[in-house]
Amino acid sequence: LLNIFDGLSVLGALIYLILTIQEFSYQNFKLGSFIYLNDPTRVLFLFSCVLTIAMLPARFTCSIIVDDVLCVFAILTRAPYFFFFCRGFRTTGPFVVMIYTMIRGDLLRFCLIFLVFMAGFTQALHVLFVRVHCENDFATVIETFFHMFCVTLQQVTDAYENFNRHPIIGIQIIGKIWFITYIVIAAVLLVNMLIAMMGNTYAMVNERKKEWLRQWAKIMLIIEQSVSREERLAQQSNYSKRMPDGSRLLITRLIQS
Numbered sequence: 001l002l003n004i005f006d007g008l009s010v011l012g013a014l015i016y017l018i019l020t021i022q023e024f025s026y027q028n029f030k031l032g033s034f035i036y037l038n039d040p041t042r043v044l045f046l047f048s049c050v051l052t053i054a055m056l057p058a059r060f061t062c063s064i065i066v067d068d069v070l071c072v073f074a075i076l077t078r079a080p081y082f083f084f085f086c087r088g089f090r091t092t093g094p095f096v097v098m099i100y101t102m103i104r105g106d107l108l109r110f111c112l113i114f115l116v117f118m119a120g121f122t123q124a125l126h127v128l129f130v131r132v133h134c135e136n137d138f139a140t141v142i143e144t145f146f147h148m149f150c151v152t153l154q155q156v157t158d159a160y161e162n163f164n165r166h167p168i169i170g171i172q173i174i175g176k177i178w179f180i181t182y183i184v185i186a187a188v189l190l191v192n193m194l195i196a197m198m199g200n201t202y203a204m205v206n207e208r209k210k211e212w213l214r215q216w217a218k219i220m221l222i223i224e225q226s227v228s229r230e231e232r233l234a235q236q237s238n239y240s241k242r243m244p245d246g247s248r249l250l251i252t253r254l255i256q257s
Helices: 002-026 029-038 040-060 064-086 093-129 141-152 157-164 169-207 211-224 229-239
Strands: none
Touching: 002 040, 040 064, 064 093, 093 141, 093 169, 093 211, 141 157, 141 169, 157 169
16 A cells, blocks of 8 residues: 555655646746746746656665655655645645745844854854863864754753863863853843744734735746636636626735625
8 A cells, every 4th residue: 555655645745746847838938937036936846846757767766765765855845835835825825925025035134143153152162172081072163063053042051061170270271251142142042032023023924914815816827827828718707707898807805804
């Protein structure tokens, strides 16, 4: 039964890739870029389909580790595609927009500023322990970076104990001063600034009472651009009204519920 579902997953991924290639044949590169930039979850889903197809050689060659890694990334990049269908509903649409806006705006700016401080403090603390032969968590740059990131998540005690293991008292004091400075700047100031920016984004999106309707229109635009021009013209008769002069117009309600 498991092999049947695996085969259906591969078949579905292959069909989606073929439809995507057909979609790009209907539109120029500029329009395709606009659609995929405004809906990044489709890019992730397309990437998951590629990973699903790439799992076939790993299965046939019995590369278990490669197969597991590809499977994990395929699952993680496929799940966000559900957000695409939640955008057009009144209850979930604004929250999906908030997530998109926070990731592309607030979180991106925070990461750029945060990485600057992380790079500086990580190298500084690593230099204090690089020539010391004692058990510590700052022996390598990568290990130091990881522990400093954990400090941002309020795991302070384990990292702070490393300074007491240094044989030189002066270095212990200097390290503790820099460590406390990092906590104040990164763990307190920057994190609270991120929360404030996200709160501001939430307030702005929440003020748009018809945001879900706007997202519904975007979904319709994306779906419309995925078919050929001939198909779009053929489907106009399903949602447009013929006027006395023979032209067709789209009629909508003035007040949307």
